[in-house]
Amino acid sequence: MLDKNGIAKRIAKEIKDGYYVNLGIGIPTLVANYIPSGINVVLQSENGLLGMGPFPFEGEEDADLINAGKQTITTLPGSSIFDSALSFGMIRSQKIDLTILGAMEVSENGDIANWKIPGKMVKGMGGAMDLVASAKNIIVAMQHVNKAGESKLLPKCTLPLTGVHCIKKIVTELAVLDVLPEGGFQLIERAPGVSVDYIRNATSGRLLADDNTPEMHID
């Protein structure tokens, strides 16, 4: 079973040389720490920055330079800055190769819910609806089951939706799964030490799983 950093490490293996990538808040942010060395990747922050660098050294923070999580960050050689409308222009026109974001629920037809829980204070969707509606490739980082042990990979989402038919791949603490174009979760890899049966029991949406599904390799 993977911890949060394990999920981030596994997702990082999906990032290819030359990709422009948008990382959401939470586990997706950790992915930046595990981008394979030797490849060139540009991180986008949707408030208006391409080429997001690491956090600044103490004392070098700049209040005018933050990411979409409002954290102080730095630029890198080749970075560019632009307004928020232009930023979502490059998202809508699919210049961003990969979006990685968290989810509360994903359904077997690729719907995602990640912004609102009825009865709880609603904070807003931020840029999530724009990203999921436009991105050509979306990977979701999420917990397979909730604290009560109930599956979050469902036949149909129960929470208000963020977007429909948009999720292609999911990485959880238990598995890597593809969402098939015709519907259903295809098991691709098992987390170390997790059996196919365990994943079956943790998935309430339609799961296609080969008994010989390989175990994933992460360092």
Place this chain on the structure above:
Amino acid sequence: MINKVVSGAIEAIRDIEDGDTLMLGGFGLCGIPENCITALVKKNVKDLTCISNNAGVDDFGIGLMLQQRQVKKMISSYVGENAEFERQLLSGELEVELIPQGTLATRCMAAGYGMPAIFTPAGVGTEVAEGKEVRNFNGKDYLMEYAFEADFAIVKAWKGDTAGNLIYRSTSRNFNPVMAMAGKVTIAEVEILVEAGELDPDQVHTPGVFVHRIFQGADYEKRIEQRTVRTKN
């Protein structure tokens, strides 16, 4: 050159009245018009509709206006950092319209570009789409979203000149350029105000034609919401 300079925030916001719709630039606390917010708090205008990506924090930014219950309605994409906001929302004193961030930015942009509406895929199939026209282009559904109408747009730039030309610094640019273009009246506060001719025309982000009033701001706090650093080995 037409001179757009006013003496300060008080003069700049002099004719903002109860019930007006304001656009306020900034993302989180980054690039917010601190001086104008202070002046609006002092003036205590009420029943405002505020279009702003976020709603500040309890004791800074738009949070200061919320404390005085000056805001009737917030139109934002994310409002999570403010306890007083939550209280007013749950008690029904405050109305909130949450809209996707890209839609928010582009509805500002449309207003500034003189276009009445945009089509965006953001929110298709969700509650954001309720009551909205859906149009299919090339096999994909899009929502029709209207350009915003705002009585005043209030923006913060790094540098400006007496003709109203603006240059923003780093990611404090965010919503400021698109809002600057969208107000019926646009007010710009700047950290550094220079004479017309001192800015390189090639470097201007917002041409002065969009700016009606400009002033040199003072005492910028530039509060950092999430101070994150790394240590040198």
